[in-house]
Amino acid sequence: MKIYADRAPVAIRQLVTDLLVAAWVYAAIWTALWLHELVGKLAVPGQKLEGAGSGLADNLGTVGGKVGRVPVVGDDLTSPFERAATAARSMAEAGHDQQALVHELALALAIGSLIVPIGLVLFVWLPLRVRWMRRAGAAVGLRADPAGQDLLALRALTHQPLRRLHRIDPEVVTAWRNGDEDTVRELAALELRGLGLRGS
Missing domain, CATH: 1.10.287 (Helix Hairpins)
Structure with missing residues (x-):
């Protein structure tokens, strides 16, 4: 914890x-x-x-x-x-x-x-x-795992403000669906920052 x-x-x-x-x-x-x-x-x-x-x-x-x-x-x-x-x-x-x-x-x-x-x-x-x-605690456990990064990225897509998501990529959802590693990493980092945590 x-x-x-x-x-x-x-x-x-x-x-x-x-x-x-x-x-x-x-x-x-x-x-x-x-x-x-x-x-x-x-x-x-x-x-x-x-x-x-x-x-x-x-x-x-x-x-x-x-x-x-x-x-x-x-x-x-x-x-x-x-x-x-x-x-x-x-x-x-x-x-x-x-x-x-x-x-x-x-x-x-x-x-x-x-x-x-x-x-x-x-x-x-x-x-x-x-x-x-x-x-x-859960986010810290997920940030080192690639599947956890994907889950954090999904959470960022559902919880973060649209303007922040748009800054990452105007087609952020499409990039996430296609498994773009940079987009997934940035989304996960965005979610972690929202909790006051460092990225992976």
């Missing part, structure tokens, strides 16, 4: 494109991680709320337990502390839920920001790059 063209201008263009795509992917991943971290900071109030609620619930439970030891009125005095501890636990749960929601949102936004750039790379650039590599 051929990765880069033989001809310098095409090979440089391919290399620059590959480097730009790599930079594009790196920037997309960096942006997604940055966005995830930025949105994740919104969970800080939830962490503080959870910590405060848990601490308050624990303290109220401790105080309620101590107050409950007071003879005669201890049980009556503990109920307000128990209700306050329950409210504090609800506050802690709300803080926990807010953190979970923020983390889910951060993950969704990070993945959403990656979909378009990574999708363009996987479904636009990569198929085109792989297709060129396959075509170039």
Whole structure:
């Protein structure tokens, strides 16, 4: 499989494109991680709320337990502390839920920001790059073989612009049919140049 063209201008263009795509992917991943971290900071109030609620619930439970030891009125005095501890636990749960929601949102936004750039790379650039590599690899295998030269010439006749074919010979099809070696070689070279490869 051929990765880069033989001809310098095409090979440089391919290399620059590959480097730009790599930079594009790196920037997309960096942006997604940055966005995830930025949105994740919104969970800080939830962490503080959870910590405060848990601490308050624990303290109220401790105080309620101590107050409950007071003879005669201890049980009556503990109920307000128990209700306050329950409210504090609800506050802690709300803080926990807010953190979970923020983390889910951060993950969704990070993945959403990656979909378009990574999708363009996987479904636009990569198929085109792989297709060129396959075509170039096949053409390299054909260029040294006389029958392969004929096949490349036929491909040039079907794919190359008419003005280029006319430059080779005004009667290029007739010359190809008659097996004119110079015409076949020039057509094959034309097809190879179209792929950025050297002739035979």
